[in-house]
Amino acid sequence: MGGPDPGRYERTTFRKRTGTLLSKAHELAARSGANVYVIIYHPRAIVVYNSVGDGVLASIP
Numbered sequence: 001m002g003g004p005d006p007g008r009y010e011r012t013t014f015r016k017r018t019g020t021l022l023s024k025a026h027e028l029a030a031r032s033g034a035n036v037y038v039i040i041y042h043p044r045a046i047v048v049y050n051s052v053g054d055g056v057l058a059s060i061p
Contacts, residue, residue, distance in 0.1 A: 014042060022049050 018040055029036040029051035038049040 011044075014045075018047055022047070025049055026051065 021038065021040070025036045025038045026049075028034065034051070036049070036051040038047075040047040040049075
């Protein structure tokens with residue numbers, strides 16, 4: 001009950017955009033048969049996607 005969270009909008013935006021980007025990367029790999037690698041680096045998280053393996057390899061909060 002400390003008031004509004006100043007970083008909430010940025011976290012929500014990052015989570016939504018990351019999800020969309022990974023979805024598009026998966027779709028690209030499935031449709032074209034290409035090997036797709038995506039690395040997203042943010043001070044609070046690192047997300048690595050690899051279409052060759054099982055999908056998201058690491059998500060470090």
